[in-house]
Amino acid sequence: MSHKIIVVGIGPGDSAYLLPKAQKTIENARILVGGKRALADFSHSGARECAIGADIPGVLSFIRDALATDDVVVMVSGDPGYYSLLDALRRSFPIGQIEVIPGISSLQMAFARLALPWHAARLLSFHGREPHEAELLRTEGAVLGMLTDGRNNSQTIAARLMAHGWSSDDTMYVCTRLSYADEQITEMTIGQAADTDGIGHGVIIVCAHEEKY
The missing domain is CATH 3.40.1010.10 (Tetrapyrrole methylase, N-terminal domain)
Structure with a gap:
C-alpha cells in the first residue's frame, strides 16, 4: 500500500x-x-x-x-x-x-469571538492575493470575512470597500493574534478604518448594517 x-x-x-x-x-x-x-x-x-x-x-x-x-x-x-x-x-x-x-481557521475563530454566525458570510482572502471585484460589492445585510497581510490592511481594505459601495458607517472588526495571550479585536467604522493607520496580518470582518454584535 x-x-x-x-x-x-x-x-x-x-x-x-x-x-x-x-x-x-x-x-x-x-x-x-x-x-x-x-x-x-x-x-x-x-x-x-x-x-x-x-x-x-x-x-x-x-x-x-x-x-x-x-x-x-x-x-x-x-x-x-x-x-x-x-x-x-x-x-x-x-x-x-x-x-x-x-x-x-482564524476566520472561524474571529466569528466565534464576535458570537457572529458565519453561514451566510462571504469569505475572502487578501493574504497575498486579490479577491474578485464582485465579491467586494456591498449588498443588503452582507457580512465579509477576510484574511489580510501587511500590504492589504484595515486602511487599504476600508478604502477598497467604500469604492465598492460600502458605507463609511458600516462596522469593521479587526482581529489580530487570535488565540494568543495578546489577541486584539478592535471595532470601528469603515470610515474610521480608512482614516487610521492600517492593521494587517489578521482577520477583518465587516457588516453591512448598523447592528453591533
Whole structure:
C-alpha cells in the first residue's frame, strides 16, 4: 500500500485549539513538513523535517521522495481547506493518497469571538492575493470575512470597500493574534478604518448594517 500524505490543520496558533486527533498524528509522525513556526511549536526529536518556504516545488519534491519510505505529515495553519498547501498537493499527488485532518481557521475563530454566525458570510482572502471585484460589492445585510497581510490592511481594505459601495458607517472588526495571550479585536467604522493607520496580518470582518454584535 502506498504511503499517505496526512495534511493536518494546526489551528489559529495556540496549541489549546489543536484537535486531539491532529496532535496525536503530529506526535506519531516520523516525517514532518510545516512552516517554521509550526515546526518550532510542534516538532519532536526523531522526526525528519522539511520547512515550507518560498520553494514550494522543493517541498513537493521532498514529500515525493519521503513517501517512498513512510507517511508524511504536513502541518498547515488554520484549516487545510482554506488557502493552504492542500491545493498544490492535490495537483501533484493522487487524491486517494491524501488524508486531511481539519483544524480551526482564524476566520472561524474571529466569528466565534464576535458570537457572529458565519453561514451566510462571504469569505475572502487578501493574504497575498486579490479577491474578485464582485465579491467586494456591498449588498443588503452582507457580512465579509477576510484574511489580510501587511500590504492589504484595515486602511487599504476600508478604502477598497467604500469604492465598492460600502458605507463609511458600516462596522469593521479587526482581529489580530487570535488565540494568543495578546489577541486584539478592535471595532470601528469603515470610515474610521480608512482614516487610521492600517492593521494587517489578521482577520477583518465587516457588516453591512448598523447592528453591533
